[in-house]
Amino acid sequence: MTTRLADPAPRVTAVEHTPFTPLAIATDRCKGCELCVTACPHHVLELDQAVVNALGYHPVRLVDPAGCTSCVLCARVCPDAVFTVFAPRKEARS
Ligand code: SF4
Numbered sequence: 001m002t003t004r005l006a007d008p009a010p011r012v013t014a015v016e017h018t019p020f021t022p023l024a025i026a027t028d029r030c031k032g033c034e035l036c037v038t039a040c041p042h043h044v045l046e047l048d049q050a051v052v053n054a055l056g057y058h059p060v061r062l063v064d065p066a067g068c069t070s071c072v073l074c075a076r077v078c079p080d081a082v083f084t085v086f087a088p089r090k091e092a093r094s
């Protein structure tokens with residue numbers, strides 16, 4: 001009987017190859033009120049005029065992921081819990 005050795009190559013998870021996205025946006029819950037657009041201190045949110053969601057509104061979109069600092073202000077002002085905000089990876093914070 002032969003014994004198969006484990007693959008000696010280092011394993012790299014898919015997460016390491018995925019570009020970091022600071023926000024998950026539940027666009028079908030957005031009512032287009034623009035509270036988040038006004039609250040964002042880095043002006044990286046806008047309503048997507050090319051899209052109409054299930055509620056009949058233009059939903060918000062993140063126009064510049066690199067400009068988002070995960071400050072969470074958008075999530076705090078949104079009345080419809082549209083945002084989930086992720087903290088930046090440790091290496092990106094320094
Ligand atoms: S987390 Fe902060 S910087 Fe990022 S989109 Fe929301 S308000 Fe703007």
Ligand code: SF4
Binds near residue numbers: 029033059060
């Ligand atoms: S605050 Fe919420 S409901 Fe209003 S535009 Fe932003 S994501 Fe949409």
